[in-house]
Amino acid sequence: MSKRIELKSLDVYYKAFLAVEDVSMVIEPKAITAFIGPSGCGKSTLIRTLNRMHEVIPGARVEGQLLMDGEDVYGPDVDPVRVRRQVGMVFQRPNPFPTMSIKDNVLSGYKLNNSRMSKAEAEEITEKALVGANLWNEVKDRLEKPGSGLSGGQQQRLCIARAIAVEPDVILMDEPTSALDPISTAAIEDLAVELKEHFTVVIVTHNMQQASRISDMTAFFNIAGSGLPGKLIEYDKTEKVFSNPTEQQTEDYVSGRFG
Amino acid sequence: MTDTKPKVVRRLGDVVFANLAFFAGVSILATLATVAAFLFAQSVPAFTGPPIDAASEGFFSYVLPFVFGTVYASVIGLAIATPLAIGIALYISHFANRKFAQVLGYAVDLLAAIPSVVYGLWGILVLAPFLSPTFNWLNENLGWIPIFAGQVSATGRTMLTVGIVLAIMVLPIMAALIREIFLQTPRLHEEAALALGATRWEMIKMAVLPFGRPGIISAAMLGLGRALGETMAVAMVLSPAAVVSFAVLTSTNSNTIAANIALQFPEAGGNYTNLLIATGLVLFAITMVVNMIARWVISRRAEFSGAN
Numbered sequence: 427m428s429k430r431i432e433l434k435s436l437d438v439y440y441k442a443f444l445a446v447e448d449v450s451m452v453i454e455p456k457a458i459t460a461f462i463g464p465s466g467c468g469k470s471t472l473i474r475t476l477n478r479m480h481e482v483i484p485g486a487r488v489e490g491q492l493l494m495d496g497e498d499v500y501g502p503d504v505d506p507v508r509v510r511r512q513v514g515m516v517f518q519r520p521n522p523f524p525t526m527s528i529k530d531n532v533l534s535g536y537k538l539n540n541s542r543m544s545k546a547e548a549e550e551i552t553e554k555a556l557v558g559a560n561l562w563n564e565v566k567d568r569l570e571k572p573g574s575g576l577s578g579g580q581q582q583r584l585c586i587a588r589a590i591a592v593e594p595d596v597i598l599m600d601e602p603t604s605a606l607d608p609i610s611t612a613a614i615e616d617l618a619v620e621l622k623e624h625f626t627v628v629i630v631t632h633n634m635q636q637a638s639r640i641s642d643m644t645a646f647f648n649i650a651g652s653g654l655p656g657k658l659i660e661y662d663k664t665e666k667v668f669s670n671p672t673e674q675q676t677e678d679y680v681s682g683r684f685g
Numbered sequence: 686m687t688d689t690k691p692k693v694v695r696r697l698g699d700v701v702f703a704n705l706a707f708f709a710g711v712s713i714l715a716t717l718a719t720v721a722a723f724l725f726a727q728s729v730p731a732f733t734g735p736p737i738d739a740a741s742e743g744f745f746s747y748v749l750p751f752v753f754g755t756v757y758a759s760v761i762g763l764a765i766a767t768p769l770a771i772g773i774a775l776y777i778s779h780f781a782n783r784k785f786a787q788v789l790g791y792a793v794d795l796l797a798a799i800p801s802v803v804y805g806l807w808g809i810l811v812l813a814p815f816l817s818p819t820f821n822w823l824n825e826n827l828g829w830i831p832i833f834a835g836q837v838s839a840t841g842r843t844m845l846t847v848g849i850v851l852a853i854m855v856l857p858i859m860a861a862l863i864r865e866i867f868l869q870t871p872r873l874h875e876e877a878a879l880a881l882g883a884t885r886w887e888m889i890k891m892a893v894l895p896f897g898r899p900g901i902i903s904a905a906m907l908g909l910g911r912a913l914g915e916t917m918a919v920a921m922v923l924s925p926a927a928v929v930s931f932a933v934l935t936s937t938n939s940n941t942i943a944a945n946i947a948l949q950f951p952e953a954g955g956n957y958t959n960l961l962i963a964t965g966l967v968l969f970a971i972t973m974v975v976n977m978i979a980r981w982v983i984s985r986r987a988e989f990s991g992a993n
């Protein structure tokens with residue numbers, strides 16, 4: 427399953443500080459949407475509102491509406507835990523659980539929903555997720571070894587395997603390759619393109635080549651100055667944003683004439 | 686680039702610090718060696734000298750009940766203290782709001798500063814009478830479990846009371862240590878768990894507890910070390926007998942090594958003193974074995990510790 431996400435005048439706060447102001451956009455299913463923009467403009471903040479991870483920070487809150495296939499994600503009786511089980515997230519720094527084996531890492535999310543699973547079932551899910559994350563061939567002989575023994579790029583793909591093992595509707599990635607070498611980066615990029623066959627993929631990146639290579643839609647965010655809220659400046663097809671943007675700010679940023 | 690040999694720069698600060706650290710390390714080892722040598726040397730007369738009345742059946746049958754009492758009381762104490770300490774640490778680090786957590790942390794630290802005589806007195810005067818009815822209830826309802834069987838002590842001054850006093854004594858330091866470990870859980874891993882849709886408790890099971898495991902073991906060993914060596918509280922609460930008994934509610938309880946030394950030392954003369962020192966050596970050995978086991982347990986899972 428892959429869901430359409432609709433943001434309606436979303437304001438995102440840390441206590442009294444308005445970090446992201448008035449974002450409205452529609453994120454299409456089975457596509458990659460890239461968030462780009464200078465550091466501090468609220469890309470991480472915004473992507474974390476999509477799976478309600480924003481609110482785990484004390485004092486953090488959201489105003490406005492966020493719909494997922496028409497359902498209000500911030501509705502009064504929506505359990506954030508349920509939302510997070512449908513929206514997988516991959517972080518900037520690979521974070522497999524260091525105390526778990528590769529296999530247990532892959533199954534960790536799945537086990538939350540299904541405490542009882544047969545050995546065969548566990549093996550099937552592990553293999554499927556690792557194949558999906560293009561990691562199976564590299565780790566199939568060491569599934570019981572700790573995940574922290576893998577290279578950075580492999581760890582990040584393990585985190586992706588962990589996220590897709592629960593078959594979510596949406597995959598969020600916050601600068602998933604910024605801590606990785608070029609070869610690992612290319613592997614993750616290829617993987618992201620494969621993932622959009624099944625999922626809604628949102629990726630934050632500071633790498634504009636990356637955005638233009640893999641994304642279908644691009645959202646450019648900017649801030650007018652420090653202490654001011656980040657805003658969505660332009661949101662369009664990636665081709666359009668990079669070749670013929672409407673806004674001058676976007677043009678300056680994508681052509682590297684920024685700041 | 687010109688081809689010069691790299692020059693090793695020796696900064697004064699580095700040299701001083703390296704030497705200080707080296708000296709500190711050596712002095713700990715030297716102290717330990719001195720204590721061990723003293724215990725050894727002073728123990729010898731207990732075996733070579735004339736027989737001692739207190740140990741007419743030989744050293745090992747003399748020391749056995751004390752070894753048992755020491756380990757048993759400490760294990761009971763630790764069995765009670767560890768889950769409580771984990772609970773308190775979790776509450777302070779992950780559940781309480783920040784202000785209240787600070788107050789609570791402060792209260793826990795204060796508990797650690799109370800001298801053990803006070804705990805002993807409190808054990809006799811308050812805890813023992815208070816627990817007495819509970820002991821009767823345990824004996825009546827759960828008496829079929831061997832440890833709760835037997836004739837219940839009328840005074841409440843039993844092995845279980847000692848265990849509870851020891852638990853309360855080691856609780857603060859354990860809770861404080863474990864809290865520090867829990868606070869160090871990488872945010873990265875907590876968020877990984879939450880983002881998978883873990884509830885707070887599931888996050889704690891996935892990220893916090895496994896990460897803190899070596900620390901919990903270390904804290905438990907520190908607590909065990911304190912409990913093993915604790916003299917005053919045990920000496921005051923128990924009226925000892927030379928027995929090996931698992932029953933925790935009766936008035937016949939084996940004493941601990943440390944409490945026995947404290948009780949007997951003032952009246953001991955000649956090689957009776959040496960005998961007591963020999964029991965001290967046994968305590969030393971027990972503590973060392975316990976620590977070695979702890980290290981082994983921690984290292985067995987080092988691969989999964991996240992430290993690599």
Ligand SMILES: Nc1ncnc2c1ncn2[C@@H]1O[C@H](COP(=O)(O)OP(=O)(O)O)[C@@H](O)[C@H]1O
Pocket residue numbers: 440443445463464465466467468469470471472483653656
């Ligand atoms: N935990 C936080 N508490 C308070 N302010 C925060 C927090 N995290 C980020 N911010 C602020 O929110 C703004 C947006 O940050 P962020 O979303 O991290 O930007 P980006 O990911 O685009 O670099 C910045 O001004 C940043 O200082």
Ligand SMILES: [Mg+2]
Pocket residue numbers: 469470471
């Ligand atoms: Mg960011």
